[in-house]
Amino acid sequence: MSTRPTRELHKFSGATREKLDALLDQSVIGHFAFVEDGLPRVMPIAIVRDGRDILLHGSTGSPWMRLLATGVPVALSVAELDALVVARSAFESSMRFRSAVLFGSCAAVADDEKVATLDLVTDGLLPGRVSEVRRSSAKELAATLVLRMRIDDWSLKISDGWPDDSADDIAGDAWAGVLPVRRGFEDAVPAPDLRAGIRVAASVARLSAG
Amino acid sequence: MSTRPTRELHKFSGATREKLDALLDQSVIGHFAFVEDGLPRVMPIAIVRDGRDILLHGSTGSPWMRLLATGVPVALSVAELDALVVARSAFESSMRFRSAVLFGSCAAVADDEKVATLDLVTDGLLPGRVSEVRRSSAKELAATLVLRMRIDDWSLKISDGWPDDSADDIAGDAWAGVLPVRRGFEDAVPAPDLRAGIRVAASVARLSAG
Numbered sequence: 001m002s003t004r005p006t007r008e009l010h011k012f013s014g015a016t017r018e019k020l021d022a023l024l025d026q027s028v029i030g031h032f033a034f035v036e037d038g039l040p041r042v043m044p045i046a047i048v049r050d051g052r053d054i055l056l057h058g059s060t061g062s063p064w065m066r067l068l069a070t071g072v073p074v075a076l077s078v079a080e081l082d083a084l085v086v087a088r089s090a091f092e093s094s095m096r097f098r099s100a101v102l103f104g105s106c107a108a109v110a111d112d113e114k115v116a117t118l119d120l121v122t123d124g125l126l127p128g129r130v131s132e133v134r135r136s137s138a139k140e141l142a143a144t145l146v147l148r149m150r151i152d153d154w155s156l157k158i159s160d161g162w163p164d165d166s167a168d169d170i171a172g173d174a175w176a177g178v179l180p181v182r183r184g185f186e187d188a189v190p191a192p193d194l195r196a197g198i199r200v201a202a203s204v205a206r207l208s209a210g
Numbered sequence: 211m212s213t214r215p216t217r218e219l220h221k222f223s224g225a226t227r228e229k230l231d232a233l234l235d236q237s238v239i240g241h242f243a244f245v246e247d248g249l250p251r252v253m254p255i256a257i258v259r260d261g262r263d264i265l266l267h268g269s270t271g272s273p274w275m276r277l278l279a280t281g282v283p284v285a286l287s288v289a290e291l292d293a294l295v296v297a298r299s300a301f302e303s304s305m306r307f308r309s310a311v312l313f314g315s316c317a318a319v320a321d322d323e324k325v326a327t328l329d330l331v332t333d334g335l336l337p338g339r340v341s342e343v344r345r346s347s348a349k350e351l352a353a354t355l356v357l358r359m360r361i362d363d364w365s366l367k368i369s370d371g372w373p374d375d376s377a378d379d380i381a382g383d384a385w386a387g388v389l390p391v392r393r394g395f396e397d398a399v400p401a402p403d404l405r406a407g408i409r410v411a412a413s414v415a416r417l418s419a420g
């Protein structure tokens with residue numbers, strides 16, 4: 001049985017690997033769908049791209065993470081909403097978004113690659129953080145299941161246009177335009193138990209300022 | 211075969227319908243997982259909550275929307291990232307998030323309920339917009355498939371804490387805290403073809419200011 005879907009893929013003629021990678025790099029959370037006992041399951045999980053693969057991690061105690069580790073077929077959905085597209089009719093109103101669905105399967109990262117792979121995850125979620133924190137203990141590593149998803153096929157859709165109203169509607173009195181979603185982070189907030197005199201980490205300051 | 215999952219549900223002891231509803235009301239996009247030919251599929255789709263149901267809509271030409279309309283089992287994932295939780299170790303670093311998985315099935319909304327249901331969708335995505343735009347034409351209505359998902363079961367997870375570092379790590383030099391995600395919308399941008407003298411819609415101004 002092929003995992004290659006035959007419908008609704010690659011609809012967007014301008015879909016390139018570079019645009020897919022940009023979306024994956026911006027997305028913090030992906031939604032992993034799989035089948036269990038014939039029924040659909042889906043889990044939101046933090047994702048980090050490593051080349052053409054997706055890295056994810058969780059507790060070794062999670063039954064669903066362990067099921068993914070067996071290599072069952074997986075469909076991964078990511079979406080970033082960029083703006084509401086406010087047209088002069090409800091029908092033409094839409095959204096600017098970038099979304100992708102990736103098809104493949106996961107495998108557990110081997111013990112001897114675990115530290116390096118988790119470093120990729122840490123720096124992928126907060127660039128530069130690895131150099132600022134202590135390394136994971138053996139006990140912490142043993143409690144962490146790290147999976148690598150290999151991608152067999154993918155689909156990308158990008159919607160970035162303006163309202164596409166008819167001449168009749170444009171001649172009317174309704175406003176039209178876009179309402180862009182805010183991006184980025186607010187100012188960092190120190191933990192209640194942070195010791196006095198410790199300045200905000202460089203990795204955090206970079207994201208906070210960005 | 212029951213659609214009721216038996217694992218990993220209701221882990222969060224404080225999960226209430228009110229907290230689930232708040233998450234669903236804030237989430238614009240949900241990820242709909244289903245099974246086709248034994249394989250996992252997942253689609254990001256705009257969602258609006260109507261009481262205990264979820265409304266979604268798309269083109270009558272979408273094969274996957276039409277498959278959902280047949281009532282196949284569906285798992286819907288929504289997640290909102292609230293902050294990066296930056297601990298003094300990679301292991302304790304995490305995220306503040308709210309996520310839910312809802313299990314149920316969809317049915318097409320009957321023709322005589324379509325206008326009212328689409329109004330709920332329009333006002334759900336941009337409150338007050340229905341009163342500002344013309345009604346949908348018969349042709350537009352015929353091109354739109356509106357689905358109502360009834361929920362059989364759901365799971366909610368909320369993570370809203372601070373770094374939970376050991377005493378040894380707290381005594382170290384690493385910074386710890388949270389980096390909150392920015393929320394809301396930027397200033398509205400008028401469409402290039404907007405006629406002169408049309409002021410920004412009240413519905414848009416409210417969201418833009420919020």
